Amino acid sequence: MGEKARTRPALSGMSFDHTLSREAALRHLVRVFEEAGLPDARTDARFLALHALALTPLDLSLRGREPIGAAGARALSDAAARRCAGEPVARIIGAWEFWGLPFALGPETLVPRSDTESVVEAALRLFPERDRPLHLIDLGTGTGCILVALLHERPKAFGIGVDRAEGALAVARRNAADNGVGDRAAFLCGSWLDALTGPFDLIVSNPPYIAASVVATLAPEVRLHDPHAALDGGADGLDAYRAILRGIARRPGLLAAGGALVLEIGYDQGAALVDLARAMGFEDVNVGRDLAGNDRVVTLRPSLAGR
Structure with a gap:
């Protein structure tokens, strides 16, 4: 036949x-x-x-x-x-690519998205020396994709991934090992900066930034399959940023002199983040855009870091 x-x-x-x-x-x-x-x-x-x-x-x-x-x-x-x-392709496969590297997924992790590569790009521009021995933190690490990508590009860097979800940390630990950077990564269970002492050259994060009232309107592929805790940013979507920036403002020693923060943001949150950061004493604040031309990342080099 x-x-x-x-x-x-x-x-x-x-x-x-x-x-x-x-x-x-x-x-x-x-x-x-x-x-x-x-x-x-x-x-x-x-x-x-x-x-x-x-x-x-x-x-x-x-x-x-x-x-x-x-x-x-x-x-x-x-x-x-x-x-x-309605199950997303990445969830069916159980893995997805980010920064040209493979990342396993878990029920407590987001699927890595190409928009988040803007965080990696911005961080690398801030610290362009490939062999610089950076110390960095990834808050809400999830799969560990940002941390692993940065360690992959900076072979003398050491990083810590922080997450409140033990399941996410297990996935991130596996991804670091599978991508050859496990010996330069550590993982801690905690809430934002609470478990850290510093100083660190770089703090990065893709925190939950969707307003609570908007979560229910998201596409089913996101709303039904991504972890709610990784989406819900509180009433105005800014709760995580307040916690992170407040933590740095209260303990400026967390950042080394010349240190920086790089935070992913929602497409309509650039102005709000600039206002929030400056209100907390961060003077050097810049908003970067993704390939679609949307606000996507905020970089901060606060004067507080030099104290």
Whole structure:
């Protein structure tokens, strides 16, 4: 029986015929996602097909005519059902890429997003010397993606990831080890700066910054699958920033002389963060934008650091 004849019966739902070739199974998955109205049907299908069939892109290219087999059919059917039910691709795969590095996920971590790379870029610009022995802190570390990316780019740096969720810390610890920086990273369970003494050259964070009333309106992929504690920033979305900036203002020794903070912010929070920081005594405050042109990161070099 030809490939075309084998493919057609499998197109009636999310089940996959085990005799389908890998190429045909991918085409079927694309069609399922298109019929479900998923906006990135082709991209989602490719990611999930490679994951479910344990293939590399080269495998698919060179051996695309090989059948998926019974195990592959089951894995694809499961992935298709979960995606069509609204589960994000990254959650189905259990990992995602950030800064060109792989990061495992957990139920207490956000999925690393490309917008957050703006934090890494801003921090590297502040401390451009590759071999400088930096000491840095990542507050609300989650997967550890910001911390690990910075340690990857600064081979003589040492960093600490802080999070209130033990599950997130376990994931971050694993990610640091898997990306080759585990010997230069430590992880602490705590709330923002409470467990730290310093001094540190750099403090970075992607804290929860969505106003509490807005969380319920977020897309289901975020609202139902990302941890609520990593989204809810309080009534105006600024609670975490207040805690961080207040902690530095009360204990300026946490920052070394010339030290800096780099904080991710929501697209509409730039002006509010500048006002908040200056009200707490931070004089050198700058807002940076992401690739879409939205406010995305605030950098602060406070005069307090020199005291």
